Amino acid sequence: MERKWWHGKTAYQIYPKSFCDSNGDGIGDLPGITGKLDYLQDLGIEILWLSPVYPSPLADQGYDISDYCGIDPRFGTMADMDRLLAEARARGIRVVMDLVVNHCSDEHPWFREACRDPGGKFGRWFYIRDHRPGAPLPCNWRSVFGGSVWSPLPGHPDKLYLHTFHKKQPDLNWENPEVRDEIYRMINWWLEKGVSGFRIDAIINIRKKHPFRDYPADRADGLSAIENMLAEAEGITDLLGEMADHTFRKYDAFTVGEVFHEKEADLPLFIGEHGVFSTMFDFGENVLGESPLGWYARKTVSPEDYKRACFRSQKRVENVGFLCSIIENHDEPRGVSHYLPEGVHTPAAKKLLGGLNFMLRGLPFLYQGQEIGMENLPCGSIDEVDDISARDQYQVALDAGLTPEEAVAVINRFSRDNARSPFQWDAGPNAGFTSGTPWLRVNPNYTRINLAAQRDDPDSVWRFYKRLIALRRNPVYCETIVYGAVEPYLEEQENLMAYFRRGAGQTLLVAGNFQGEAQDMALPGAVKAVLLSNLEDAALQSGVFHMAPWQFAILELA
Ligand code: TEU
Ligand code: CA
Numbered sequence: 001m002e003r004k005w006w007h008g009k010t011a012y013q014i015y016p017k018s019f020c021d022s023n024g025d026g027i028g029d030l031p032g033i034t035g036k037l038d039y040l041q042d043l044g045i046e047i048l049w050l051s052p053v054y055p056s057p058l059a060d061q062g063y064d065i066s067d068y069c070g071i072d073p074r075f076g077t078m079a080d081m082d083r084l085l086a087e088a089r090a091r092g093i094r095v096v097m098d099l100v101v102n103h104c105s106d107e108h109p110w111f112r113e114a115c116r117d118p119g120g121k122f123g124r125w126f127y128i129r130d131h132r133p134g135a136p137l138p139c140n141w142r143s144v145f146g147g148s149v150w151s152p153l154p155g156h157p158d159k160l161y162l163h164t165f166h167k168k169q170p171d172l173n174w175e176n177p178e179v180r181d182e183i184y185r186m187i188n189w190w191l192e193k194g195v196s197g198f199r200i201d202a203i204i205n206i207r208k209k210h211p212f213r214d215y216p217a218d219r220a221d222g223l224s225a226i227e228n229m230l231a232e233a234e235g236i237t238d239l240l241g242e243m244a245d246h247t248f249r250k251y252d253a254f255t256v257g258e259v260f261h262e263k264e265a266d267l268p269l270f271i272g273e274h275g276v277f278s279t280m281f282d283f284g285e286n287v288l289g290e291s292p293l294g295w296y297a298r299k300t301v302s303p304e305d306y307k308r309a310c311f312r313s314q315k316r317v318e319n320v321g322f323l324c325s326i327i328e329n330h331d332e333p334r335g336v337s338h339y340l341p342e343g344v345h346t347p348a349a350k351k352l353l354g355g356l357n358f359m360l361r362g363l364p365f366l367y368q369g370q371e372i373g374m375e376n377l378p379c380g381s382i383d384e385v386d387d388i389s390a391r392d393q394y395q396v397a398l399d400a401g402l403t404p405e406e407a408v409a410v411i412n413r414f415s416r417d418n419a420r421s422p423f424q425w426d427a428g429p430n431a432g433f434t435s436g437t438p439w440l441r442v443n444p445n446y447t448r449i450n451l452a453a454q455r456d457d458p459d460s461v462w463r464f465y466k467r468l469i470a471l472r473r474n475p476v477y478c479e480t481i482v483y484g485a486v487e488p489y490l491e492e493q494e495n496l497m498a499y500f501r502r503g504a505g506q507t508l509l510v511a512g513n514f515q516g517e518a519q520d521m522a523l524p525g526a527v528k529a530v531l532l533s534n535l536e537d538a539a540l541q542s543g544v545f546h547m548a549p550w551q552f553a554i555l556e557l558a
Pocket of ligand 1: 060063064100144165201202258260287330331
């Protein structure tokens with residue numbers, strides 16, 4: 001396999017609005033990020049992904065872009081961006097932007113122009129259809145944030161436009177070569193500027209199945225999830241290949257695709273040696289328990305489910321390429337709240353989850369706050385919720401007959417606000433995030449869970465992550481950790497998640513006791529060294545590892 005500059009690194013996602021506010025307006029910003037680069041460098045981070053900072057009405061927190069080549073004044077200026085890029089580079093950190101091109105904002109000049117003259121050039125940049133009031137919709141697809149994908153085109157009661165997400169996010173028509181050319185031009189402009197690549201948003205959605213038609217309804221609303229259409233759309237990799245040829249490949253850029261439910265046959269085309277992306281996220285664990293009915297019908301994830309999903313993903317790509325390992329991101333609940341059993345929020349358990357995920361083969365992406373074990377943000381009522389997806393799912397739950405209390409409980413489990421609360425820097429006012437009023441409330445647990453406290457504590461979750469990252473960079477072990485094969489060990493032993501990482505002449509055994517009771521793990525051979533453990537001692541006696549509750553360790557075998 002060809003070696004790439006990004007293979008051995010550890011990546012970190014920043015949600016700029018909630019990371020660090022430098023000017024007291026309650027909104028995190030670019031100077032705030034620049035001010036924390038020393039922190040990130042010290043942690044061992046070498047790739048930074050910034051969620052969108054482009055001008056935006058923030059209807060979907062920046063995933064609705066009104067100018068692809070600018071910076072939203074709330075996040076700073078282009079000069080701030082240039083400074084961030086330069087300062088990051090000086091610290092050996094590459095910056096990756098968020099590429100959101102399935103849709104733009106309804107406030108983007110392109111869409112404004114399409115509304116002004118739907119028959120003109122920009123009318124063909126979107127999906128616009130004629131519609132007589134009262135007539136059936138062009139098709140019954142449900143938008144990701146609820147309701148039909150079709151909304152009336154502003155100023156034109158006889159026309160509809162398509163949005164697979166919110167109505168303020170009209171889909172761009174990727175079948176139109178003019179649209180594609182303009183997007184490629186914009187991508188190259190950023191690459192010329194010095195960004196090292198992109199995380200590519202909702203990219204599977206750009207290829208629709210034509211002609212548009214109804215799919216079987218999957219809820220009482222008579223609509224059909226967009227995934228049902230996407231499953232039939234063909235030729236996505238042709239489109240992506242063209243994009244890669246015109247942009248990324250010319251710059252050796254790093255790209256990570258946000259891809260859900262990909263087809264098995266497409267994997268090599270996505271992340272193989274000559275794939276269109278460098279890598280893509282492993283969402284195999286994140287989608288566990290999902291239901292087409294909505295969040296209220298989601299099942300909880302057991303340790304066994306988690307283990308099997310991880311191993312399944314590893315198996316799928318072992319001869320193809322690399323995935324990115326995550327336990328959370330800005331769309332997901334906090335990993336420690338989601339994957340650990342209810343009420344189990346001990347530092348040991350958090351380290352176990354982090355360690356098991358981090359040591360898989362692939363590029364580890366930490367999400368801001370994960371390194372200190374940040375937890376879900378509880379809300380008392382729907383009025384406190386910002387996330388448009390959670391607001392929709394609250395209504396879906398009520399429509400399904402849940403009481404408001406039950407619906408709030410559902411939101412508390414899955415709301416995207418969970419991961420979007422401000423970073424907990426210290427125990428001071430607003431957790432040190434802002435001197436003003438934070439745009440989203442700070443998790444009340446910040447006096448207990450914050451970076452300042454964990455930096456001084458040799459046993460903290462933060463210290464543990466720092467050691468994990470250092471181990472990945474350690475020249476003695478990095479070959480095995482980055483490129484070594486993953487081989488499950490004692491896969492059938494319940495609530496034990498263990499796997500070998502096999503390198504040339506070196507074998508590591510990564511093992512976690514994924515439960516609140518002790519259990520024994522038979523050792524496959526002599527242990528040369530304990531490279532990392534989440535508890536003080538690792539009881540290794542005569543061929544057996546007596547694992548304490550939630551014990552995690554990385555062993556080097558003789
Ligand atoms: O998310 C895309 C997306 O497809 C998810 O909402 C997905 O449908 C769901 O998690 C499937 O389980 C991206 C961004 O990450 C998100 O923040 C944006 O809201 C969305 O695109 C629209 O740009
Ligand atoms: Ca600010």
